[in-house]
Amino acid sequence: VRLDKASGTRTFSIDYSHDRFLKDGAPFQYISGSVHYFRIPRAYWKDRLLKMYMTGLNAAQVYVPWNFHETIQGVYNFTGDRDLEHFLDLANRTGLFVILRPGPYICAEWEMGGLPAWLLQKPNIMVRTADPDYLQAVNDWLAVLLPKVKPWLYGNGGNILSVQVENEYGSYFACDYNYMRHLRALFRYFLGDDTILFTTDGNTNREMTCGTLQGLYATIDFGTGGVAFDRQRRFEPRGPLVNSEFYTGWLDHWGEQHAHVDTEKVSNMLGEMLSMGASVNMYMFEGGTNFGYWNGAYRSVVTSYDYNAPLSEAGDPTDKLLAIREVIKKFRDIPLGPMPPATPKFAYGFVAMKKEDLTNLPCLDLCLFQYYGYMLYRTKLPRMVSDPTPLISPLNGIHDRAYISINGMYLGFLERDTQLVINVTGQEGDQMDVLVENMGRVNFGSKINDFKGLVSNLILGGDVLTDWQIYSLDIDGTIAGGWPHSGVKQHQPGMMSNSTEGPAFYMGMLEPTGFAWDTFLKLRGWTKGQVWINGVNLGRYWPQRGPQQTLYVPGPLLSSSQPNNITVLELEGAPVDTRVVFLDRAQLDSTMGTS
Ligand SMILES: CCCC/N=C1\SC[C@@H]2[C@H](O)[C@H](O)[C@@H](O)CN12
Numbered sequence: 001v002r003l004d005k006a007s008g009t010r011t012f013s014i015d016y017s018h019d020r021f022l023k024d025g026a027p028f029q030y031i032s033g034s035v036h037y038f039r040i041p042r043a044y045w046k047d048r049l050l051k052m053y054m055t056g057l058n059a060a061q062v063y064v065p066w067n068f069h070e071t072i073q074g075v076y077n078f079t080g081d082r083d084l085e086h087f088l089d090l091a092n093r094t095g096l097f098v099i100l101r102p103g104p105y106i107c108a109e110w111e112m113g114g115l116p117a118w119l120l121q122k123p124n125i126m127v128r129t130a131d132p133d134y135l136q137a138v139n140d141w142l143a144v145l146l147p148k149v150k151p152w153l154y155g156n157g158g159n160i161l162s163v164q165v166e167n168e169y170g171s172y173f174a175c176d177y178n179y180m181r182h183l184r185a186l187f188r189y190f191l192g193d194d195t196i197l198f199t200t201d202g203n204t205n206r207e208m209t210c211g212t213l214q215g216l217y218a219t220i221d222f223g224t225g226g227v228a229f230d231r232q233r234r235f236e237p238r239g240p241l242v243n244s245e246f247y248t249g250w251l252d253h254w255g256e257q258h259a260h261v262d263t264e265k266v267s268n269m270l271g272e273m274l275s276m277g278a279s280v281n282m283y284m285f286e287g288g289t290n291f292g293y294w295n296g297a298y299r300s301v302v303t304s305y306d307y308n309a310p311l312s313e314a315g316d317p318t319d320k321l322l323a324i325r326e327v328i329k330k331f332r333d334i335p336l337g338p339m340p341p342a343t344p345k346f347a348y349g350f351v352a353m354k355k356e357d358l359t360n361l362p363c364l365d366l367c368l369f370q371y372y373g374y375m376l377y378r379t380k381l382p383r384m385v386s387d388p389t390p391l392i393s394p395l396n397g398i399h400d401r402a403y404i405s406i407n408g409m410y411l412g413f414l415e416r417d418t419q420l421v422i423n424v425t426g427q428e429g430d431q432m433d434v435l436v437e438n439m440g441r442v443n444f445g446s447k448i449n450d451f452k453g454l455v456s457n458l459i460l461g462g463d464v465l466t467d468w469q470i471y472s473l474d475i476d477g478t479i480a481g482g483w484p485h486s487g488v489k490q491h492q493p494g495m496m497s498n499s500t501e502g503p504a505f506y507m508g509m510l511e512p513t514g515f516a517w518d519t520f521l522k523l524r525g526w527t528k529g530q531v532w533i534n535g536v537n538l539g540r541y542w543p544q545r546g547p548q549q550t551l552y553v554p555g556p557l558l559s560s561s562q563p564n565n566i567t568v569l570e571l572e573g574a575p576v577d578t579r580v581v582f583l584d585r586a587q588l589d590s591t592m593g594t595s
Pocket residue numbers: 106107108109167168221245251444
């Protein structure tokens with residue numbers, strides 16, 4: 001560690017006279033990449049950070065998702081895959097500085113942009129504003145997080161060079177300067193006066209106007225469409241040029257083409273910005289995976305956060321990475337030695353899946369709050385409907401998909417914004433089951449107060465359906481407890497269809513091979529659902545929509561010596577051939593019916 005000669009302390013500051021950063025008094029240009037620890041198994045953090053270092057980066061840009069660490073209000077988790085300080089330490093030991101972005105809102109195609117869903121228990125809360133309820137929750141959270149961060153600041157001996165306040169606030173409708181002033185005061189209180197606090201906003205005047213604040217250094221983000229520092233200069237006439245999110249790729253939504261950003265454009269623009277002396281962060285450098293239910297939505301984002309990034313979802317160096325390394329070589333010495341290779345992948349082959357007995361499924365009784373996954377709504381038909389009768393959500397209240405069964409016979413689904421009516425027939429008193437899926441909360445824009453479930457009435461042939469029983473389904477807890485592989489019978493009412501279609505669980509076993517290498521799970525011919533391996537929720541699959549056709553299975557989730565439990569919740573309909581297959585490569589670019 002080099003100390004500042006004059007004061008004997010470590011300093012990272014802005015030199016407004018020469019439009020640059022100074023580290024310990026010497027000019028410093030950061031060449032950084034975004035990496036999200038919350039999208040990578042802990043066992044692979046060092047592998048990804050080392051590959052970033054060997055590419056020639058000198059910094060990693062890191063979000064902190066509030067909801068990942070305080071999923072339940074007042075319960076804080078910084079262990080295992082949530083061990084932020086271990087990640088910071090690994091980055092430090094690997095030779096990478098850190099640009100920290102603790103939000104409290106982070107966007108990032110992450111569930112509710114990182115905000116915890118329990119904020120919505122106050123139905124009228126105005127998140128990302130000076131709303132007192134919201135600020136109280138922010139105060140409590142940052143009073144836990146920022147003291148953990150403080151020792152890692154560069155001036156305190158750590159590797160954090162600067163800290164971002166909020167995230168693209170200028171894109172949000174509220175434009176609430178009192179909120180940003182409150183955050184500035186909080187960050188200053190906990191982190192001291194010497195740390196560089198900054199903001200990042202998109203490349204428009206409105207965004208830079210509403211997103212910036214005196215005392216927070218204004219930075220900008222833009223992709224390969226063209227260098228756009230002139231906008232930053234209008235708000236920061238002096239100081240270093242900083243592109244905090246140079247888009248090396250882009251995100252994928254279900255049903256759309258897999259994103260692709262041209263390597264040559266990325267390389268050329270990176271070289272152009274670095275030659276201007278700008279500090280640049282590449283978003284993403286390593287994307288990773290939206291495990292479990294963590295994907296966000298603008299429209300629902302897929303499970304893979306490959307992002308067409310220089311390091312693939314599985315951490316494999318790509319041609320884009322090698323091209324970026326060639327550019328960086330022109331501006332700084334890069335570490336000697338080979339680029340660490342891709343982690344080994346293995347095609348474990350086919351695994352037979354058996355439909356689970358439909359009478360013992362993880363149903364819990366009424367529960368007030370469930371934030372993620374699936375809820376079951378049950379009622380009785382109020383009258384006979386002998387002719388096909390429309391079941392309608394007139395206020396688009398299906399958040400987000402509902403799978404409809406009558407007396408256990410699956411009828412089909414309703415979907416937010418797109419499929420708002422389905423025809424029903426039945427007898428008075430027949431049981432109607434509506435399994436509602438939360439597809440991930442909106443992470444950008446004004447619809448972020450994204451309540452889930454049946455948020456308004458269902459109408460059957462003009463009758464408002466009432467007398468609902470609402471079941472919270474602790475599927476993850478039940479599967480983590482060993483069901484259905486443990487043979488433990490859950491004596492609860494079955495909730496699934498007994499036809500070959502509709503929601504049903506399937507179980508299988510991947511036999512151990514003596515090693516546990518990365519692999520990619522393909523559910524060829526399946527429709528849509530969720531997968532767990534050894535109790536870990538791998539995320540959503542939707543091969544019928546695509547473009548993602550395989551789920552990344554990190555080797556550390558597999559056992560090399562014990563059978564690996566596979567559990568699938570298929571929501572619409574499994575194929576006749578209910579095998580699944582483990583491949584040695586990803587398939588992320590095949591939309592509906594082309595896989
Ligand atoms: C059209 C919406 C633009 C929203 N901004 C985006 S989409 C991809 C990235 C990440 O979400 C990132 O977290 C945002 O800061 C900027 N950005």
